[in-house]
Amino acid sequence: MFINIILPIILLVGLIGTFIYLRLKNKGKNVGVTLVMAENDIIDYSPISSSLSLSEMLLFDEINYHRKNINIGEVKPERECRVWATKHTKYMISEGKVSHDEAYLRRYELFRRNFTSYGENVAYGFSNSKSMFKAYLNSECHRKVIEDPKFNYVGIRTLKDDKGRNYNTLIFSTYE
Numbered sequence: 001m002f003i004n005i006i007l008p009i010i011l012l013v014g015l016i017g018t019f020i021y022l023r024l025k026n027k028g029k030n031v032g033v034t035l036v037m038a039e040n041d042i043i044d045y046s047p048i049s050s051s052l053s054l055s056e057m058l059l060f061d062e063i064n065y066h067r068k069n070i071n072i073g074e075v076k077p078e079r080e081c082r083v084w085a086t087k088h089t090k091y092m093i094s095e096g097k098v099s100h101d102e103a104y105l106r107r108y109e110l111f112r113r114n115f116t117s118y119g120e121n122v123a124y125g126f127s128n129s130k131s132m133f134k135a136y137l138n139s140e141c142h143r144k145v146i147e148d149p150k151f152n153y154v155g156i157r158t159l160k161d162d163k164g165r166n167y168n169t170l171i172f173s174t175y176e
Contacts, residue, residue: 045113059129081155099126119145
C-alpha cells in the first residue's frame, strides 16, 4: 500500500525538482535545443519588408555598408524578424538586462515560416547606432553573425527604457 501511493509521489516531486533546478541553472543561457516540427506546423509565408525608425535605418545602413565592403550580399529588412526582435527587445527592457533568453523560441517561429537559418545579436546602453555597430564589430561572435553570407534578411528593433537607455535586438535569417 505504502509503495503504491508514496513512491509515485516521491518520483513526481523528484521530477518536478529536477525540472526546476535545470530551468534555474540555465536561465539566461541560450541552451541548444533540437527543434522538430510536424509538416502541418509550417506556415506558408513570404518575407515582407519592414519599416524602420531613423536610428534603425542608420544601423541597417551600417550593416549593409560593412557587408558590401567585405563582398557579401546585403540584407533586407524583414517584418517577421522585426516582430520577434521587437518582442525580445521589450522583454529585455522589462527584465532590465540584455540577454538571449529563449532565442530557441524565436528561431522556432521563423523556421515555422520556412526561414532556414537564424542569428541574433543584442546590445544595451549605446547612445547611437554608429557606436552600437562599432561594438558589434569589436565582438567576434557578434561580428560573425553580421558577416555570415547566408543571411539575406534582418529584423532590427531599438527601443528605450524609462531611463532613456537603448536596447537593441538584431535577428538575421535566411529565406529562399
